[in-house]
Amino acid sequence: MNVRIKFFAILRERAGVAEASKDIDAGSSVADLWRQLQKDYPKLDVPGIRLLYAVNQNYVGLDHKLNENDEVVFVPPVSGG
């Protein structure tokens, strides 16, 4: 199945792209996708970073199972205000 990924802030700079799509196995979790993306974009691994995870604009846990055409965002530390 295919999912869409958007990168923001430091992760967009690290990935070098703002958006990507990825074919992953059915039943894959957010954690599985993150591991695969690290292979495609080795610089995504920012030492010490604490991420939040959003699927279709809602925060989810790392073990959340993905579905076809989900929009996934790895949320680096937020700093609005």
Add this chain to the structure above:
Amino acid sequence: MFRVTDKPINLDELIRYVTDPEAGAIVPFIGTTRNNNEGRKVIALDYDAYPEMAEKELARIGADAAKKWPICRMAIVHRLGPVQIGEASVIIVVSSAHRDAAFAASRFAIEEIKKTVPIWKKEVFEGGEVWIGTQTGQPLKTD
């Protein structure tokens, strides 16, 4: 009204929006960009966001505030893109029948924004730039 915008935020418009005949208080909070941070001389700030989700989270904060305190209306607008020193990066305006509720809701909103809303601040300072991240408690160096 819960929005992100790449244009300067209009305070008067937000005050008009929350004005309510039942309200006895309107509390505005204006977050502005500071020229220094942790000993660095800041030249400018640049805000990035996941806009659709940021607006959703701002609306969630407004709904939570309305559950906690008897407020009349609330508006939160956050600026995106480059923001010059001294300009407003975020404005929160709350109206309520009595002032305590509006002050409390405003304080709650700015604290929540800093925790959950997918907006990121890049600080451009003399000699470099850095993404500010509160979850790690320290700036993350870009390379």
